[in-house]
Amino acid sequence: MIDLVKNYGIHARRIKASVIRELLKLTNKPGMISFAGGLPDPKAFPVEDMKDICATVIDEFGDVALQYGPTEGLPELKKELIKLAARDGVNIKDENILVTVSSQQGLDLIGKIFIDPSDPVIVELPSYIGGLQVFHGYGASMIGIPTDDDGILLDQLEETLEKLKGTEEHYKFIYLVPDFQNPAGVTLSQERRKKIIEISRTYDILVIEDTPYRQLRFEGTSPDSLMSLDNTNNIISVYTFSKIFVPGLRLGWIIAHPSIIRKLALAKQSVDLCTPTFTQLIAYEFCRRGLLEKHIEKVKAIYHKKRDVMLKALEEYMPKVEGLRWTKPQGGLFLWLILPKHINADKLFYEAVEENVAFVIGSAFHCNGKGQNTMRLNFSYPTHEEIHEGIHRLAKAIKNKLK
Amino acid sequence: MIDLVKNYGIHARRIKASVIRELLKLTNKPGMISFAGGLPDPKAFPVEDMKDICATVIDEFGDVALQYGPTEGLPELKKELIKLAARDGVNIKDENILVTVSSQQGLDLIGKIFIDPSDPVIVELPSYIGGLQVFHGYGASMIGIPTDDDGILLDQLEETLEKLKGTEEHYKFIYLVPDFQNPAGVTLSQERRKKIIEISRTYDILVIEDTPYRQLRFEGTSPDSLMSLDNTNNIISVYTFSKIFVPGLRLGWIIAHPSIIRKLALAKQSVDLCTPTFTQLIAYEFCRRGLLEKHIEKVKAIYHKKRDVMLKALEEYMPKVEGLRWTKPQGGLFLWLILPKHINADKLFYEAVEENVAFVIGSAFHCNGKGQNTMRLNFSYPTHEEIHEGIHRLAKAIKNKLK
Numbered sequence: 181m182i183d184l185v186k187n188y189g190i191h192a193r194r195i196k197a198s199v200i201r202e203l204l205k206l207t208n209k210p211g212m213i214s215f216a217g218g219l220p221d222p223k224a225f226p227v228e229d230m231k232d233i234c235a236t237v238i239d240e241f242g243d244v245a246l247q248y249g250p251t252e253g254l255p256e257l258k259k260e261l262i263k264l265a266a267r268d269g270v271n272i273k274d275e276n277i278l279v280t281v282s283s284q285q286g287l288d289l290i291g292k293i294f295i296d297p298s299d300p301v302i303v304e305l306p307s308y309i310g311g312l313q314v315f316h317g318y319g320a321s322m323i324g325i326p327t328d329d330d331g332i333l334l335d336q337l338e339e340t341l342e343k344l345k346g347t348e349e350h351y352k353f354i355y356l357v358p359d360f361q362n363p364a365g366v367t368l369s370q371e372r373r374k375k376i377i378e379i380s381r382t383y384d385i386l387v388i389e390d391t392p393y394r395q396l397r398f399e400g401t402s403p404d405s406l407m408s409l410d411n412t413n414n415i416i417s418v419y420t421f422s423k424i425f426v427p428g429l430r431l432g433w434i435i436a437h438p439s440i441i442r443k444l445a446l447a448k449q450s451v452d453l454c455t456p457t458f459t460q461l462i463a464y465e466f467c468r469r470g471l472l473e474k475h476i477e478k479v480k481a482i483y484h485k486k487r488d489v490m491l492k493a494l495e496e497y498m499p500k501v502e503g504l505r506w507t508k509p510q511g512g513l514f515l516w517l518i519l520p521k522h523i524n525a526d527k528l529f530y531e532a533v534e535e536n537v538a539f540v541i542g543s544a545f546h547c548n549g550k551g552q553n554t555m556r557l558n559f560s561y562p563t564h565e566e567i568h569e570g571i572h573r574l575a576k577a578i579k580n581k582l583k
Numbered sequence: 584m585i586d587l588v589k590n591y592g593i594h595a596r597r598i599k600a601s602v603i604r605e606l607l608k609l610t611n612k613p614g615m616i617s618f619a620g621g622l623p624d625p626k627a628f629p630v631e632d633m634k635d636i637c638a639t640v641i642d643e644f645g646d647v648a649l650q651y652g653p654t655e656g657l658p659e660l661k662k663e664l665i666k667l668a669a670r671d672g673v674n675i676k677d678e679n680i681l682v683t684v685s686s687q688q689g690l691d692l693i694g695k696i697f698i699d700p701s702d703p704v705i706v707e708l709p710s711y712i713g714g715l716q717v718f719h720g721y722g723a724s725m726i727g728i729p730t731d732d733d734g735i736l737l738d739q740l741e742e743t744l745e746k747l748k749g750t751e752e753h754y755k756f757i758y759l760v761p762d763f764q765n766p767a768g769v770t771l772s773q774e775r776r777k778k779i780i781e782i783s784r785t786y787d788i789l790v791i792e793d794t795p796y797r798q799l800r801f802e803g804t805s806p807d808s809l810m811s812l813d814n815t816n817n818i819i820s821v822y823t824f825s826k827i828f829v830p831g832l833r834l835g836w837i838i839a840h841p842s843i844i845r846k847l848a849l850a851k852q853s854v855d856l857c858t859p860t861f862t863q864l865i866a867y868e869f870c871r872r873g874l875l876e877k878h879i880e881k882v883k884a885i886y887h888k889k890r891d892v893m894l895k896a897l898e899e900y901m902p903k904v905e906g907l908r909w910t911k912p913q914g915g916l917f918l919w920l921i922l923p924k925h926i927n928a929d930k931l932f933y934e935a936v937e938e939n940v941a942f943v944i945g946s947a948f949h950c951n952g953k954g955q956n957t958m959r960l961n962f963s964y965p966t967h968e969e970i971h972e973g974i975h976r977l978a979k980a981i982k983n984k985l986k
Contacts, residue, residue, distance in 0.1 A: 192696035222646035234637035243625035246831035293595035428649035428860040457831040
């Protein structure tokens with residue numbers, strides 16, 4: 181066989197089996213309670229509706245549902261997406277939308293058209309690992325900006341942009357997950373959102389708003405989306421049906437300025453020609469029937485309770501020591517646990533697995549390799565009992581470590 | 584708004600609106616007969632089966648059909664793909680397969696992991712435009728090797744490899760569409776296939792076998808697939824359900840050595856995490872019920888007749904002049920028309936559109952910009968009447984040009 185090492189390109193050499201994947205292999209044993217995944221609760225899936233929806237799609241659209249479609253997405257689905265955007269204060273047209281095979285594809289296409297090797301890209305500390313993987317794959321030079329409970333720290337963001345402005349480097353974009361962030365569960369405050377728009381104008385920099393969980397708010401009021409504050413001027417927003425409908429259709433979409441959408445569509449053409457027509461029409465029919473709103477309410481109710489169970493268990497079992505705290509997300513799927521500085525979660529992971537409980541190490545979400553005293557906990561997938569018992573076990577592992 | 588021209592990366596600057604896309608806009612007028620597309624005949628789609636298949640998938644798999652799945656593809660579908668391969672003399676295991684969102688994604692992932700800017704990649708003259716777009720996007724330096732009715736010319740292939748061997752350039756692969764090639768409709772002969780395997784070993788070069796139409800043979804006997812002759816040593820094969828089932832599910836797969844599959848799967852992880860589980864299970868159920876074989880027979884019968892109608896119309900209407908000829912494909916969706924050298928098909932296109940008939944200009948399939956006296960004609964999509972009348976019109980346009 182051919183010497184593949186010699187044959188692979190630089191992109192292939194950049195991508196490696198992720199630490200998470202390797203760690204998660206250890207969690208495949210009976211009795212394990214895992215807070216490591218990011219899966220929606222399958223009990224919420226509209227399984228019964230799906231049968232009828234598929235039948236309707238086939239009856240109404242016949243062979244159109246099985247034929248190739250336009251690269252940009254089917255007009256039927258785009259109409260529903262325009263309505264969905266309008267409900268969130270975003271006024272767009274058909275030409276502002278690209279339907280994608282998952283929001284991950286959205287991120288990949290954005291990386292593809294903007295990033296040249298060593299281009300600076302600004303991300304949060306911590307940030308969504310799938311985004312980091314994409315940008316790293318395209319060779320971006322990632323600059324991490326710390327966050328607090330209100331999102332990215334603007335002073336440090338501006339300071340960084342100011343420094344970059346004076347260099348040869350051409351920064352490409354700021355990547356944010358503003359709502360119930362994966363992994364930290366925090367939400368960018370209204371005040372900071374307005375300031376982000378100003379910064380994007382001052383420094384002429386695009387902002388990628390990746391917002392898979394925005395509609396899953398359990399309590400409190402939602403700040404404006406970045407898209408609604410700037411309306412496709414400097415904002416590119418990335419959405420998905422995975423958390424508000426089902427992930428198994430792999431459907432997402434991008435909203436952006438028409439000129440950017442055209443470029444992304446050209447890139448998508450050579451990536452997969454078009455998104456599956458059949459799955460697009462299923463999502464269309466789901467929206468058309470008004471089932472999306474009902475489903476979102478259902479999912480929110482389930483995750484709200486689960487978050488409460490997790491917060492309560494954390495209160496109950498976690499040792500009261502300085503430096504140990506966790507975020508209280510008002511929505512989404514995740515919360516973030518911060519350990520006292522001297523406790524290393526990368527090492528704690530193995531001890532937790534011994535106790536039959538798993539999480540994702542926080543360092544995996546840090547582009548600078550830091551965050552060793554942090555971890556991400558998912559509350560959407562495990563049952564109430566598992567959450568309660570799992571936090572009990574995790575607290576035990578942490579207490580052992582504190583001794 | 585931001586200066587996008589400054590902001591786009593080199594990849595975005597490489598991709599441009601394709602000539603074809605622009606030309607096809609001209610063909611959107613009433614009364615037009617188009618041989619330009621590459622669409623399967625929707626009348627062949629198993630629309631009625633689909634309803635029952637969807638219901639079964641939902642009943643049997645429930646929420647698994649709607650949840651995230653493994654990046655490599657669902658084991659159920661992979662089992663069916665292993666059986667399918669076995670019937671074509673290819674013995675593989677689960678670890679040899681990556682399920683993809685279309686064979687186009689297969690090509691994109693291959694480009695992503697192998698090609699660095701200016702790497703030589705060897706393609707046929709003419710070659711599949713979607714492949715050329717991908718390789719061009721990744722910055723490949725494409726070297727075209729002429730073909731005849733038996734496929735790629737081996738003398739010139741060897742000569743080229745010999746020359747490249749002595750240089751610093753690291754050639755990455757030979758890209759072939761060996762069966763009923765898109766666009767030319769020709770099939771690589773058995774003898775040349777064996778020689779290609781030898782060449783790949785002598786020169787230590789991978790061969791990409793892109794074979795969407797292999798199972799659509801109307802007559803004659805099939806030469807061995809490259810994969811069956813070399814069994815994942817130097818061959819990477821790319822497949823799709825688009826022509827043998829339906830394109831609207833956007834399902835394809837790659838067969839290759841496990842180490843290559845692992846690398847491709849890592850690349851796919853950051854591209855879309857996984858292929859839709861729901862569409863994979865539909866394809867699985869379609870195969871499991873034995874419907875795939877029946878469907879392939881049905882499609883073959885339809886396209887066989889349409890090809891005959893096109894060949895007959897060409898005999899009937901085309902002027903008998905030196906240098907005007909066409910290929911007689913034994914399967915697939917396309918044939919190739921070669922005009923006398925002095926007739927430029929790029930110009931003829933506009934005159935044909937005046938006559939209300941369209942084709943794809945052959946130069947679009949040539950990485951070297953040549954082939955101006957050639958065109959691709961699709962016979963799978965238009966009706967018998969349209970084929971007959973369309974060839975009549977095309978002949979008229981050609982005759983006018985010959986005057």
